[in-house]
Amino acid sequence: MINIKYNFFMPKKIFAANWKMNKNIKEATKFINGFVETIHESSLQKSSTLTNKEIIICASFTLLPVLHELNKNHNYKIGAQNMFHEEQGAYTGEISPLHLKDVGCEYVIIGHSERRQYFGETNEIINIKIQSALKHNLIPIFCVGETLAQRENNETKKIITTQIQEGLKDIKLTTNDQRLVIAYEPIWAIGTGKVATAEQAQEVHALIHALTNKNISILYGGSVKPDNVKELMAQPDINGALVGGASLEIESFAKIII
Numbered sequence: 736m737i738n739i740k741y742n743f744f745m746p747k748k749i750f751a752a753n754w755k756m757n758k759n760i761k762e763a764t765k766f767i768n769g770f771v772e773t774i775h776e777s778s779l780q781k782s783s784t785l786t787n788k789e790i791i792i793c794a795s796f797t798l799l800p801v802l803h804e805l806n807k808n809h810n811y812k813i814g815a816q817n818m819f820h821e822e823q824g825a826y827t828g829e830i831s832p833l834h835l836k837d838v839g840c841e842y843v844i845i846g847h848s849e850r851r852q853y854f855g856e857t858n859e860i861i862n863i864k865i866q867s868a869l870k871h872n873l874i875p876i877f878c879v880g881e882t883l884a885q886r887e888n889n890e891t892k893k894i895i896t897t898q899i900q901e902g903l904k905d906i907k908l909t910t911n912d913q914r915l916v917i918a919y920e921p922i923w924a925i926g927t928g929k930v931a932t933a934e935q936a937q938e939v940h941a942l943i944h945a946l947t948n949k950n951i952s953i954l955y956g957g958s959v960k961p962d963n964v965k966e967l968m969a970q971p972d973i974n975g976a977l978v979g980g981a982s983l984e985i986e987s988f989a990k991i992i993i
């Protein structure tokens with residue numbers, strides 16, 4: 736069992752958009768203006784409330800100040816997609832947790848499989864980044880997931896356990912302000928249209944809850960769409976979604992949330 740002493744329980748379902756390397760300032764502004772209107776209208780129509788849902792937009796660094804400015808009238812949360820662990824110094828091209836705080840970020844995705852695959856991020860690097868994010872009261876959205884070959888070799892449990900144990904090594908949540916979110920994203924389901932079945936996802940989410948703490952929110956990610964989200968969200972250990980492709984369009988992201 737990993738030593739997570741405290742974690743503020745987040746009963747809200749979390750819907751996080753991962754825009755990846757998409758949208759310029761004009762496109763992001765148009766999206767936010769249309770999105771908040773759509774969400775507002777459809778929640779009124781369906782008389783469903785958004786108070787039990789947390790909406791996070793994780794965008795490119797250049798968009799973060801824009802989202803911060805636009806958010807003065809709205810109520811979504813802002814997330815980055817990566818960060819470096821140091822506060823400042825001679826680290827050309829990197830971005831620090833303080834920079835993220837400066838533009839209103841509350842969340843930061845850490846260890847996304849694309850960072851592991853294309854930028855050589857290891858469990859050890861990810862662990863250092865999570866520690867730094869927590870120290871600065873940013874909420875890490877810590878991503879784990881297996882490849883198709885690993886799943887076919889029946890290694891899913893082993894891979895996820897190692898990623899969780901190494902990624903969260905020596906992590907202690909010591910105050911109620913410190914929170915951690917985990918995202919289970921099977922690599923074979925990311926951007927492929929092949930979503931994990933609700934049973935496959937539930938099984939891994941239950942494992943992660945058993946390895947960590949029942950109070951940690953675990954998001955499912957990987958080809959989440961309006962037509963598969965309900966069944967996934969109905970599983971007892973699935974506490975929200977991390978949405979890539981379907982978060983780029985107002986209509987599909989709104990349908991996933993409402």
Ligand code: PGA
Nearest residue numbers: 925926957958978979980
């Ligand atoms: P997808 O991406 O929804 O396009 O599969 C999810 C992610 O990579 O976070």
